[in-house]
Amino acid sequence: xxxxxxxxxADLTDKPQTLEVLADGVYALTAEGDPNVGAIEGEDFLVCxxxxxxxxxxxxxxxxxxEHTGKPVKFLVLSHYHAVRVLGxxxxxxEVIVAHDNTRTLIAERGQQDWESEFxxxxxLFKEPGxxxxxxxxxxxxxxxxxxxxxxxxxxxxxxxxxxxxTEGDIVAWLPKQxxxxxxxxxxxxxxxxxxxxxxxxxxxxxxxxxxxxxxETLIGGRGAVARGRSDxxxxxAQTRHFLQVMLREVGEVHRRGGTLKEAFEATHAALADRYGxxxxxxxxxxxxxxxxxxxxxxxxRPAIWTAERDREVWNQLQG
Numbered sequence: 001x002x003x004x005x006x007x008x009x010a011d012l013t014d015k016p017q018t019l020e021v022l023a024d025g026v027y028a029l030t031a032e033g034d035p036n037v038g039a040i041e042g043e044d045f046l047v048c049x050x051x052x053x054x055x056x057x058x059x060x061x062x063x064x065x066x067e068h069t070g071k072p073v074k075f076l077v078l079s080h081y082h083a084v085r086v087l088g089x090x091x092x093x094x095e096v097i098v099a100h101d102n103t104r105t106l107i108a109e110r111g112q113q114d115w116e117s118e119f120x121x122x123x124x125l126f127k128e129p130g131x132x133x134x135x136x137x138x139x140x141x142x143x144x145x146x147x148x149x150x151x152x153x154x155x156x157x158x159x160x161x162x163x164x165x166x167t168e169g170d171i172v173a174w175l176p177k178q179x180x181x182x183x184x185x186x187x188x189x190x191x192x193x194x195x196x197x198x199x200x201x202x203x204x205x206x207x208x209x210x211x212x213x214x215x216x217e218t219l220i221g222g223r224g225a226v227a228r229g230r231s232d233x234x235x236x237x238a239q240t241r242h243f244l245q246v247m248l249r250e251v252g253e254v255h256r257r258g259g260t261l262k263e264a265f266e267a268t269h270a271a272l273a274d275r276y277g278x279x280x281x282x283x284x285x286x287x288x289x290x291x292x293x294x295x296x297x298x299x300x301x302r303p304a305i306w307t308a309e310r311d312r313e314v315w316n317q318l319q320g
Contacts (some may be wrong), residue, residue, distance in 0.1 A: 004319050006312065007121035007284045014124070019064045020226055023178045025154065027068065028220045029061055033191050033280025034125065035084050036220055038182050039065055040175065043151025045074035049173050049182045051089040051136065053118070056128040058088030075148060077159060078138065079184030079222070080167045081106040082197075083118040084125050089136040098146055099138035100161055102169030110305045111135045117306045121284065162186065162210035165203035166195070166222070168302070174214055181214050181233075185222030189236040191280045193243045196288035197303040200296060204244035212237050223280060246271050247293055255297045265290045265318040287318035 015032040022028055025041030038049040046069065052058045076094035078086050081103045089097060112135065119126050126132075140146070146159040155177030162172060166185040173182040185194065186207065195203075212234065219227040219236055227236040250271045254264040268290050276282050291314045292303055304310070 004283060006315055008281060009121065009123060011122075012124050017064070019068075021068070022180055022218055022220075022226065023175075025069070026175065026178060026180055027065060028182075028226055029064065030220075030224070030226060033223050036223060037061055038173075038220055039069075040150065040157055040173075041069055041071060041154070042074065042148070043154060044071060045151075046071045047075040047077060047148060047150075047157055047173075048073050048092055048094070049077045050079060050085050050184070051076060051087065051092065053084040053087050053122075053125045054127050054129055055088050055091035055131045055133070057125070058091035060127070062091060077171070077173055077182075078103060078136070079172070079182070079186075080170045081111060081114065082167070082185075083111075083115040084122060085184075086136040087115065087126075087132045090133050097136065097139045098159060099141055100169040100171050101141045101143050103167075103171075104138050104141050104169075106167065106169055107135055107137065113305050113307045116308045117311050120308045120311060160210075163202055163207035164199035165207040166193075167197045168199065170207075172211065172214075174216075179215070179217040181211070181216035181219045183211060183219055183221050186211055187219060187221040187236050187240045188243075189219070189221040189224035189227045189232075189239070191221070191224035192276050192282035192285050193240060194281065194285040194289065195244070195247070196285070196292045196306060198289075198292060198296075200244055200248055200293050204241055204248065208237055208241050243272065243276065247289060251290055251293045252297060255294060261291065261294050262318060264294055283319070287314050290318065 015034050017029055017031040020028045027039045029037045040047045073092045073094045076092045076097045078099040144161055148157040158174045159171050170184055170186050216233050219233040227233045247268055250268040251264045254267055
């Protein structure tokens with residue numbers, strides 16, 4: 001059997017991007033499994049959700065957005081700390097960069113290592129990496145809820161912490177008037193999950209329960225297609241939960257009987273591949289997913305820091 005290329009290092013073809021207008025002044029940019037981003041118009045300002053991996057990549061997104069609105073970016077919201085979501089922040093010239101308290105802590109603790117790790121795993125997303133001025137630091141953080149008054153009759157945007165999940169600092173952005181939810185990587189719609197920094201048991205239960213409780217009618221996940229209508233939104237949440245439940249079952253069974261990490265990976269791959277194997281980044285993510293869950297079941301509460309070197313070691317052990 002031919003050895004698989006490391007993570008997404010061989011995925012060098014640009015994906016077609018689609019800018020969707022979800023409601024008056026509400027936008028999402030999707031790209032066939034690449035990280036999704038969004039924007040919400042206030043009365044005289046913009047709130048942008050996610051920053052992409054480099055300022056050059058972010059400027060390309062902003063050029064598309066400027067075909068619809070010329071309002072200045074006042075708030076840039078970061079759903080969590082991963083490099084492909086945050087390192088393009090300087091392009092927005094935002095007055096305020098908002099994230100969860102835990103996200104700021106994680107940037108300080110492991111932001112540089114994550115930058116190097118993700119650049120190695122997904123080089124295509126780092127368009128002109130020399131344009132990155134350094135780590136992105138939030139200028140406003142919160143623990144539970146952060147509300148932005150959009151002005152006029154536009155209502156409000158509510159940023160909410162739903163609990164530990166994809167990381168320990170994920171937040172969502174909720175538009176109650178339009179019933180639109182930007183869920184970040186807490187939900188994926190027709191895309192595989194990355195759980196290498198996750199808290200699987202909480203994510204699969206209480207955290208997703210809180211996401212579902214918004215009763216959104218449109219949901220933009222971290223990757224994949226926009227979910228439109230209650231049934232599609234619930235299907236995206238259910239798919240995310242199912243992926244986690246299968247991982248917990250398969251890795252848990254091997255762990256309980258004293259098996260090996262490699263056996264856990266093979267069992268999980270076999271259980272998930274038929275349904276999810278053709279979805280974006282499935283093969284890329286799964287070794288890191290299983291490794292983190294194995295640690296979690298072994299009593300390692302917080303995820304070990306991923307470095308470029310550790311990435312290769314785990315990949316060679318499980319996908320080699």
